[in-house]
Amino acid sequence: MSLTDTTPRVIPDRLRSPMRARMMSWESLLLGVAVGIFILNSLASPYFLNAWNLSDATFNFTEKAMIAFAMALLIIAGEIDLSVAAIIALASTAMGVAMEMGAGTPVLVLVGLGTGLACGAFNGALVTKLGLPSIVVTIGTMSLFRGISYIILGDGAFRGYPSDFSWFGQGYVFWVISVEFAIFALLAVVFGVLLHKTSFGRTVYAVGNNPTGALFSGIRVDRVKMILFLLTGLMSGLAAVCLTSRLGSTRPSIASGMELEIVTMVVLGGVNILGGSGSIPGVVIAAFVMGLVTFGLGLLNVPGIVMSIFIGLLLIGVIALPRLWAMYRKTGG
Amino acid sequence: MRNLSPEGDSAAQDAQPVLTLDKITKTFPGVKALDGVDLHLFAGQVTALIGENGAGKSTVVKTLTGIYQPNGGQILLHGKPVRFVTPQDAADAGVTAIHQETVLFDELSVAENVFIGHAPKGRFGLIDTAAMHSRTADILGTIGAKISPSVKLKDLGIASRHLVAIARALSVEAQVVIMDEPTAALSQTEIEELYELVDTLKAKGKAILFISHKFDEIFRIADRFTVFRDGQLVGAGQMADVTEADLVKMMVGRAVDQLFPKRHAEIGDKVLTVAGYSHPTEFEDINFTLRRGEILGFYGLVGAGRSEFMQSLIGITKPSKGAVRIGDDVRVIRSPADAIKAGIVYVPEDRGKQGAILDMPIFQNVTLPSLHKTSKDGFIRLAEEFALAREYTQRLDLRAASLDTNVGALSGGNQQKVVIAKWLATKPRVIILDEPTKGIDIGSKAAVHDFMSELAAQGLSVIMVSSEIPEIMGMSDRVIVMRDGRMVAELEGDALSPETLVRHAVGINEQGDAA
Helix, strand or coil: CCCCCCCCCCCCCCCCCHHHHHHCCHHHHHHHHHHHHHHHHHHHCCCCCCHHHHHHHHCCCHHHHHHHHHHHHHHHCCCCCCCHHHHHHHHHHHHHHHHHCCCCHHHHHHHHHHHHHHHHHHHHHHHHCCCCCHHHHHHHHHHHHHHHHHHHHCCCCEECCCHHHHHHHHCEEECCEEHHHHHHHHHHHHHHHHHHHEHHHHHHHHHHHCHHHHHHCCCCHHHHHHHHHHHHHHHHHHHHHHHHHHHCEECCCCCCCHHHHHHHHHHHCCCCCCCCCCCHHHHHHHHHHHHHHHHHHHHCCCCHHHHHHHHHHHHHHHHHHHHHHHHHHHCCC | CCCCCCCCCCHHHHCCCCEEEEEEEEEECCEEEEEEEEEEECCCCEEEEEECCCCCHHHHHHHHCCCCCCCEEEEEECCEEECCCCHHHHHHCCEEEECCCCCCCCCCEHHHHHHCCCCCECHHHCECHHHHHHHHHHHHHHCCCCCCCCCEHHHCCHHHHHHHHHHHHHHCCCCEEEEECCCCCCCHHHHHHHHHHHHHHHHCCCEEEEECCCHHHHHHHCCEEEEEECCEEEEEEEHHHCCHHHHHHHHHCCCCCCCCCCCCCCCCCEEEEEEEEECCCCCECEEEEEECCCEEEEECCCCCCHHHHHHHHCCCCCCCEEEEEECCEEECCCCHHHHHHHCEEEECCCHHHHHCCCCCEHHHHHHHHHCCCCEECCEECHHHHHHHHHHHHHHCCCCCCCCCCEHHHCCHHHHHHHHHHHHHCCCCCEEEEECCCCCCCHHHHHHHHHHHHHHHHCCCEEEEECCCHHHHHHHCCEEEEEECCEEEEEECHHHCCHHHHHHHHHCECCCCCEC
């Protein structure tokens, strides 16, 4: 049908092999950072290379990472949920109330997950039905959810969860592999497959890159966003179950400030904060990086406030690195 | 043909050009966008840059405005080599461009848009708003635009925005003015005003580079021409020495016999019936039937409600009343997903925003509405995805380095091919094409037209929204004219003539009086 050439042109599928693209990716850079921190840690502290110590270190990121997986999808789709830590507080409080009313472990878990799901539905409805920006909505619900928690608990706390409830946060499935770590590993695979191998995952990218174009292409954009808010809520509920189980108590200040650490983890993992790109392997590695840094500094008795400075610098540094490298190459240095 | 080779462009040696591109080469990974091209721009003259999609026109504009750095060759300003490392360098040297999509700011006023970056300063270095507004009013006055400098840009229509973009280009003291498809969104009167504006600029001694796909325009205002093909210079000279056929031959490499190759198609059964379709503000009482193998044209002025109606037909906006029947079944279409299921697809006018997802690869764009076909139980099968993308992009003769190239890296014509391929892959019954050849060069245009009639011949029903009379006349079996949201005429056969189309579209009755 062309006027200039009658032979059909064959367009190759790819120019760069997927293998090479992977080598050059953000994830590879991050993996290098993770290995570097691991080596530094093992040199800095004699207690680092110990299976049980390393196992303990995973608790620094497992709960956050559960939420970070869902958050990664939400951010790739161009939205954000800053109320996740407040959802943990509300879900944990709801579990405390249920416990006071004599609920057993299975009911407690269902209450935790259900509260998370309900909070996600509330956020999602405000964003998709009313068309409000998610950053504003979830800053609002952040105060709302935690506020309810404070009203119920005041300066008190729920204690005395059933002993078998402690399995989620304190149990081990095999040797040093904790229940939380097993959940984290399983979710990493589930979310990785969901984002990278399914048609739903593809629509998440399309929505984040160009919501109008996605809508015109027949994607039910609001439904995709609603599902992602529900998933994020559900994962916050799951994190609430694990965290409450691990701490063995509920205070209204539980998990405060965690939302920013989760967003940091997602961004460090290479997810574009403006939406459209990112990967689950990246978030997994970022979770390890943050866990290793926190644990390593902890072994060296570095106070928490210095740790947060270090995490902040790490985030800026890792993100600036490719840009600095490009500038260095451009100036021919 | 005389004076068609670059060497034969004798005037290039006579007068000193204001700006010269000397053997400019620009390569991208896998593609040589410009291959040692020359271009001369002279004071007080309009040089038309002509070429197909991907011929390198946009790359030249970006090189001239400091967005791209050439890999070889040099830019000469008044005979002296210059380097435009940033867009600011080009602006400082007096090179200004009116792009296809000039970047403007919705939330700022017209005056702020015109003077952004070089606002007149008053005391203490603050912006002198009064001076800015009066100077904006002056500039808008010289181009005959009736736009208030204080109105916010987002409150203007497409045509007015374009005039603001032109005013912006004029607000700097430019020696070289680049106009990239300046008339694409303008009405006939506005185009005439633009021609006058170009004449004014010529009289002021500006060197003008004019990029357009419309030959009537080029012959109306250009003094000289330069033709590119596949990144190479194929001809340059005086407009007086060439005919339209010469230029077409240079552009495509061989003669185009007929621009609108309408093929005979068997008109079959009713496919789509639209009854009493109305919207509270955009359109009212639209009724028509579309048959198998038919191409139905929708003509009207910009703002007649054609696109709004089409978008409502695919479920983007809700109609207030009316019904759609596919064959004999009444279908309720609430979303584009419903429309795709019903077999109605829409190729929008705004490719970058609505048509394609520019930051995603070609193959993912093509399969986006067909993911259920290339996946099993929700899991994507990559091999099937590539196979589907390969099949349909090949049918449309797409030019791209690879199928995992982002759509945004393609030229306008090739982007359009990706969008059409995407919709054909859903195997629709009705395809709606909204200004399918807007901003596309003449070679791709003919290819799109040829493809449309091939689709109709294969039994697809086509609705074509177009503001180009030759396209409407050449392609349509039947034409519906819309004005102010209403169907004002349905024309076919002998009743279909350019004069009747325009008369109905603007609302003038047989006697020539305003209706």
